[in-house]
Amino acid sequence: xxxxxxxxxxxxxxxxxxxxxxxxxxxxxxxxxxxxxxxxxxxxxxxxxxxxxxxxxxxxxxxxxxxxxxxxxxxxxxxxxxxxxxxxxxxxxxxxxxxxxxxxxxxxxxxxxxxxxxxxxxxxxxxxxxxxxxxxxxxxxxxxxxxxxxxxxxxxxxxxxxxxxxxxxxxxxxxxxxxxxxxxxxxxxxxxxxxxxxxxxxxxxxxxxxxxxxxxxxxxxxxxxxxxxxxxxxxxxxxxxxxx
Amino acid sequence: xxxxxxxxxxxxxxxxxxxxxxxxxxxxxxxxxxxxxxxxxxxxxxxxxxxxxxxxxxxxxxxxxxxxxxxxxxxxxxxxxxxxxxxxxxxxxxxxxxxxxxxxxxxxxxxxxxxxxxxxxxxxxxxxxxxxxxxxxxxxxxxxxxxxxxxxxxxxxxxxxxxxxxxxxxxxxxxxxxxxxxxxxxxxxxxxxxxxxxxxxxxxxxxxxxxxxxxxxxxxxxxxxxxxxxxxxxxxxxxxxxxxxxxxxxxxxxxxxxxxxxxxxxxxxxxxxxxxxxxxxxxxxxxxxxxx
Numbered sequence: 001x002x003x004x005x006x007x008x009x010x011x012x013x014x015x016x017x018x019x020x021x022x023x024x025x026x027x028x029x030x031x032x033x034x035x036x037x038x039x040x041x042x043x044x045x046x047x048x049x050x051x052x053x054x055x056x057x058x059x060x061x062x063x064x065x066x067x068x069x070x071x072x073x074x075x076x077x078x079x080x081x082x083x084x085x086x087x088x089x090x091x092x093x094x095x096x097x098x099x100x101x102x103x104x105x106x107x108x109x110x111x112x113x114x115x116x117x118x119x120x121x122x123x124x125x126x127x128x129x130x131x132x133x134x135x136x137x138x139x140x141x142x143x144x145x146x147x148x149x150x151x152x153x154x155x156x157x158x159x160x161x162x163x164x165x166x167x168x169x170x171x172x173x174x175x176x177x178x179x180x181x182x183x184x185x186x187x188x189x190x191x192x193x194x195x196x197x198x199x200x201x202x203x204x205x206x207x208x209x210x211x212x213x214x215x216x217x218x219x220x221x222x223x224x225x226x227x228x229x230x231x232x233x234x235x236x237x238x239x240x241x242x243x244x
Numbered sequence: 245x246x247x248x249x250x251x252x253x254x255x256x257x258x259x260x261x262x263x264x265x266x267x268x269x270x271x272x273x274x275x276x277x278x279x280x281x282x283x284x285x286x287x288x289x290x291x292x293x294x295x296x297x298x299x300x301x302x303x304x305x306x307x308x309x310x311x312x313x314x315x316x317x318x319x320x321x322x323x324x325x326x327x328x329x330x331x332x333x334x335x336x337x338x339x340x341x342x343x344x345x346x347x348x349x350x351x352x353x354x355x356x357x358x359x360x361x362x363x364x365x366x367x368x369x370x371x372x373x374x375x376x377x378x379x380x381x382x383x384x385x386x387x388x389x390x391x392x393x394x395x396x397x398x399x400x401x402x403x404x405x406x407x408x409x410x411x412x413x414x415x416x417x418x419x420x421x422x423x424x425x426x427x428x429x430x431x432x433x434x435x436x437x438x439x440x441x442x443x444x445x446x447x448x449x450x451x452x453x454x455x456x457x458x459x460x461x462x463x464x465x466x467x468x469x470x471x472x473x474x475x476x477x478x479x480x481x482x483x484x485x486x487x488x489x490x491x492x493x494x495x496x497x498x499x500x501x502x503x504x505x506x507x508x509x510x511x512x513x514x515x516x517x518x519x520x521x522x523x524x525x526x527x528x529x530x531x532x533x534x535x536x
Contacts, residue, residue, distance in 0.1 A: 053425075090423030092424075106416075
């Protein structure tokens, strides 16, 4: 299968601080849900920020459909077809749900298309329709996450990057998030998922990539990664060492 | 009763002009976190544009508002590119802008003083000294026209922010800069144009100022504190808050001026600021301050 996104030897970090990504390489194949797991500080979120253009790449390169995208601005990368839903969900708290959805389609120049897709999302998510005129900041965490994920439908990107969509949500809501994620995938989007809860993340994914200390440790089909003894070592060994 | 109505109407008209004066300041702070201490001198620059267009060519200052706005818009773009864009990555950006804009204020003050001297000037269109009587109510036409013009521009600004694509981009950048980027907004470009729009609003306000106040370059020092107090009272970068604060404070100041003497009326702004910072530091329309 051809690679959709290719990260090669990327080094990146915050400001003048130390590198968090230490020459990371990985590939993303189209049509899959690819889960990135790893202990705290492995560089999972940092990787997504680097791909999204929020963080400068110090060396290495990122290619999307063969074309280099490192060095582009976040708005340019979105236009190429990569949509990032960060942990903070990137909502506009003082805009209504509807305005947030419209903002998601900022890059669409076609007003009729924007309106049609906004309506389609509201059609699909009755809770959002119910709260269409409510400020996004007044909704529950689960509803906000739903809005942030549903909003990606408006631009129909090729890749959606989800950074810990389950963070801070109740278990039954988490299940709902994974359902929405699969819905996005069934619409033809490729999903790159970062999950702190490695087991839940891998169970809902096709491919698993394990990071540690800013590099790719190993990867493989999600069910295999799930039972790989190195995972136990990485998580349990680390925490056992910390406890000792 | 008629006295109260009289003071109320005059307070509202002047409040409209203050609201217009502060709107650009709050817009710029909202989008870029620039504390623009040079805002009042930019208003006076706009006042000089209208003053000279009237004095040399007899063009009515209300009609020359678009010219003053355009001149200041261009000055805004140039200043942003020259001064602010290169500092945008700095961690101490907001603090630095205080110094930068203070330096700009002094430079423009000196420049305007050198060009036009610090004599008092006022644009004198025919309506400058007229008044309308509604029963016992006395309304100076200059104040009335300035107030109406201000409300029209502010209304236009609000419609622009609410319904246009660029307005969405400005609001989004104000509320969550990183999120706006992720939605495809080129926030640097939005910052550039918003700085231009902010100064254009200052320029337009200047045209009105030119015929309701007598002015001279150094007068901007008086306004800095008043305008800043309106921005803080409104909730730092909240346009609606700033407008409400401007109207409210101007009306209160008008009453204080009438019943306690005009020396006390300016004090109203600072007293209100002081009280607000004590009881509700986030301002009228501000969010609770969450960041440490």
